[in-house]
Amino acid sequence: MDHEPVTGLDAQLIVRRAGGFQLDVRLTVAAGEVVALLGPNGAGKSTALRALAGLLPLSDGHITLDGRILDRPGDGVLVPPERRPIGVVFQDYLLFPHLSAVDNVAFGPRHHGQRTAEARATAAAWLDRVGLAAYARSKPRQLSGGQAQRVALARALAVEPSLLLLDEPLAALDARTRLETRAQLHRHLGDHPGATLLVTHDPLDALVLADRLIIVEDGVVVQEGDAAAITARPRTDYVAQLVGLNLYRGHADGHSITVAGGFTLTAADTVRGDAFVAFPPSALALYPNQPDGSPRNTWPATITGVQQHGDYLRIQLSGPIEAAADITPAAAVRLQLSPGQPVWAAVKATETRAYPA
Incomplete structure (x- = not known):
């Protein structure tokens, strides 16, 4: 502008x-x-x-x-x-x-x-x-x-x-x-x-x-x-970190966005061509096992870090995509989360935003 x-x-x-x-x-x-x-x-x-x-x-x-x-x-x-x-x-x-x-x-x-x-x-x-x-x-x-x-x-x-x-x-x-x-x-x-x-x-x-x-x-x-x-709508990793979002760039075909490494995320938005896809750490849920009747976006991940983040714990994840999840301390205790632990990550398509790159 x-x-x-x-x-x-x-x-x-x-x-x-x-x-x-x-x-x-x-x-x-x-x-x-x-x-x-x-x-x-x-x-x-x-x-x-x-x-x-x-x-x-x-x-x-x-x-x-x-x-x-x-x-x-x-x-x-x-x-x-x-x-x-x-x-x-x-x-x-x-x-x-x-x-x-x-x-x-x-x-x-x-x-x-x-x-x-x-x-x-x-x-x-x-x-x-x-x-x-x-x-x-x-x-x-x-x-x-x-x-x-x-x-x-x-x-x-x-x-x-x-x-x-x-x-x-x-x-x-x-x-x-x-x-x-x-x-x-x-x-x-x-x-x-x-x-x-x-x-x-x-x-x-x-x-x-x-x-x-x-x-x-x-x-x-x-x-x-x-x-x-x-x-x-952040457009770089720095801006995404600034505003606290997980951000990926890829190619969209309708509701599906294929990001680096070939992993596909599903979003509520319809986009075609080069696109960004983003979701907040608070939207990412963690499970000890693959969830039944799972949301559209699920993947196996490994915990690489756990830090205090306000009233929540920020969990850093590696896997087909790197991501951050914010969960309550009570949930972390229940899941017995620690670095190196395998988990399943899930985010609803309705919580995932996609927009043209």
């Missing part, structure tokens, strides 16, 4: 690096929209963020923000970082250790021409908005991780950026602080009138904070859409 915002970010990021890695990513983010850039380590997320911030020049392509060209190598245009209307919250926040919270936030407005008193008033107002008015005189070392994150956010927003870049903004926080800060961040992003790009590897951060997801692997976009579209 092409998005052509009237205001916001329109970019074709092409970066060629020594060693052969190449980034070639199309990005559009409308004003007021929050887009998450997701991908595994080494996918190119940080390269994209550095290019947008002006810390890494493009090899080709362009970056246009609210109609203004910031980087277009073909025309010799390259606006330096300090002249881009962009705010950045880095993973480690990078607050100035010798400055108080209010002076950290005031740094941007002062750099943009405000007098010291005016800049400090702007900063104080932003600290109040993020709930840290009482910490205005505190140095970064006196702040908790969540407080430091909010100071960094206030510093980025105080210059009223057309584009806000967030680089793994919650990664440095512990689980409890992360939950609270994520909710606060969601509220502040909702109030930001500019475009926001969130770079993360955490699917929960992306699902909670973003309006749209862009998945990058090996320097290219492999899938894009809202959370519902991506979770319903």
